[in-house]
Amino acid sequence: MAIGDRARLTDWQLTVEARARRTRADLAELEGVAGTDRERRSAVESLAVVDRVLDHRERFWRLPASWWSGWHIERAWRALHEAEVCTAAALPDLAGRLPGLRQRISGLLSEDDLRRQALDTLEPGRPPGPTDRAIVVDALRAAFDASDDAHAAARALRNKMVAAALLLFVVNTALGLVGLLRPEFLPMCAHLPANEQIRACATGAKTPAPLDVxxxxLIGAFGAMVAAVVLLLRRRPSLSPYILIGYQALIKVLLGAALAVIGVLALSAGVAEGLTCITSQAALLLWAALLGYSQQVGTRLLDNYADRVMNHVRPLPDVSR
Known part of the structure; x- marks a missing residue:
């Protein structure tokens, strides 16, 4: 791979490249070891697929489709995993690596999984036979398949969030245009308790204005940004090929803007009369910010689900170390 190509590598590509290099080092140790030709050949073929994916440069008009499908990410990881499995199956010191293998697959295979149970019965001090190696291969492939399926699940969730963000953007834009063209359709005003004939509107006028919505x-989006910042601060760094936190924050901001409009419209209709006390324009804008932050009630469920998906999508550690 050329130096110019390396400069364009992303985090997941760097991880795949480093693990492929280590796998090649393990394959070099198998040179001349009897009975490993099939495994070495399979590993080399899989590593060739990894190289082709890392070297591939998509045409710019195909980039959106490639990003949406994630084929380059998932193909590279699946090929790398197969190369690691074939290499691990042929290692002469496989018995000494059993504790590490058990630890690495424990997060992806449940204790009730028969393949994990079979792996746990192997003894590190006993030279592995063909049956032992077959057990290791089955357990590793099952763990890697679970990791690869988690990649696909994370990509599907990311695509859903992108679609939801686009829909919210369209809704917010439509609301803004309606408010701009026909302010009276979406009055962002509230009657003052001291005088029901006087209204406080978002931009300070006494009647609905084009820029109220x-x-x-804007104020609702600001309130939602507070929740987005909290999300960013509590999220752990991840080497996952799919990063969802930016899309989660975007949904929070767009949903906060929409909820602020709906909430202020409810205040204008007197739905919350007696529960709120709006005495000025500043009070109305404060409620807009609070209503924008209130999106946290709904998006909290999305955050929890995204956390569960990301916990499974983190790359399984290198089986050769």
Whole structure:
């Protein structure tokens, strides 16, 4: 791979490249070891697939489709995993690596899995036979398959969040245009308790103005950004090929803007009369910010689900170490 190509590698590509290099080092140790030709040949073929994916440069008009499908990420990881499995099956010191293999697959195979149970019965001090190696291969492939399936699940969730963000963007834009063209359709105002004839509107006017909706959306988005910052601070760094946190934050901001408009519209209709006390424009904008932050109630479920998906999508450690 050329130096210029290396400069364009992303985090997941760097991880795949490093693990492929270590796998090649293990394969070099198998040179001349009897009975390992089939495993070495399979590993070399899989590593060739990894190289082709890492070297591949997509045409710019195909980049959106490639990003959406994630074929390059998942193909590279699946090929790398197969190379690691074939290499591990042929290692002469496999018995000494059994404790590490058990630890690495424990997060992806349940204790009730028969393949994990069979792996746990192998003794590190006993030279592995063909049956032992077959057990190791089955357990590793099952763990890697679970990791690869988690990649696909993370990609599907990311695509759903992108679609939801686009829909929210369209909704917010439509609300803003309606408010701009026909302010009276979406009055961002509230009656003052001291005088029911006087209203406080978002931009400070006494009657609905064209920029009221846009201002309420902006303040609601600001309130949602507080929740997004909290999300960013509590999220652990990850080497996963799919990073969802940016899309989660985007949904929070867009949903916060929409909820602020709906909430202020409810205040204007007197739905929350007696529960709120809006005495000025500043109070109305404060409620817009609070309503924007309130999206956290709904998006918290999305955050929890994304956390569970990301816990399974982190790359399984290198089986050769």
């Amino acid at each position: 846009w201002l309420v959306q």
